[in-house]
Amino acid sequence: MPRVLVLHGPNLNLLGTREPEVYGHTTLAEIDQALLDQAKVAGATLESFQSNHEGELIDRIHAARGHDDGLLINPGALTHTSIALRDAILASELPVVEVHLSNVHAREEFRRHSVLSDVAVGVVTGFGPSSYRLGLEALLDHLS
Numbered sequence: 001m002p003r004v005l006v007l008h009g010p011n012l013n014l015l016g017t018r019e020p021e022v023y024g025h026t027t028l029a030e031i032d033q034a035l036l037d038q039a040k041v042a043g044a045t046l047e048s049f050q051s052n053h054e055g056e057l058i059d060r061i062h063a064a065r066g067h068d069d070g071l072l073i074n075p076g077a078l079t080h081t082s083i084a085l086r087d088a089i090l091a092s093e094l095p096v097v098e099v100h101l102s103n104v105h106a107r108e109e110f111r112r113h114s115v116l117s118d119v120a121v122g123v124v125t126g127f128g129p130s131s132y133r134l135g136l137e138a139l140l141d142h143l144s
């Protein structure tokens, strides 16, 4: 049974009320429940974790090392800045799928660059909550 860890970065706890014209009306709890249901149907186990703190996300990735089989991550704004998160992902030696609710390539210039994408198996961006669903499907395909 594959074990998947889902990580949500800064400000994603506010989903549902935060800039709904960009991020939609679905809450983080709803996204996590849908991922849990999807994983169950696919015969996988899944745990989700959100933090507004870079170090907490890094600690969680360290704990996943040797425990989980793959990571699904929406790093929020850390996507564009965090070399420390990138290093943690590399150190974990786990396959990672990066997801974004919004299409980061259709927004501000600074969102077009990710410091993580080149160490990810792949990236899903712009499909709202479906980005997570598609990302989990792709990660489980990759793991099988």
Ligand code: DHK
Pocket: 010, 011, 012, 074, 075, 076, 077, 078, 079, 099, 100, 101, 102, 103, 104, 111
């Ligand atoms: C979420 C964020 O919080 C932003 O900082 C990223 C991402 C995009 C998203 O679309 O899910 O730039």
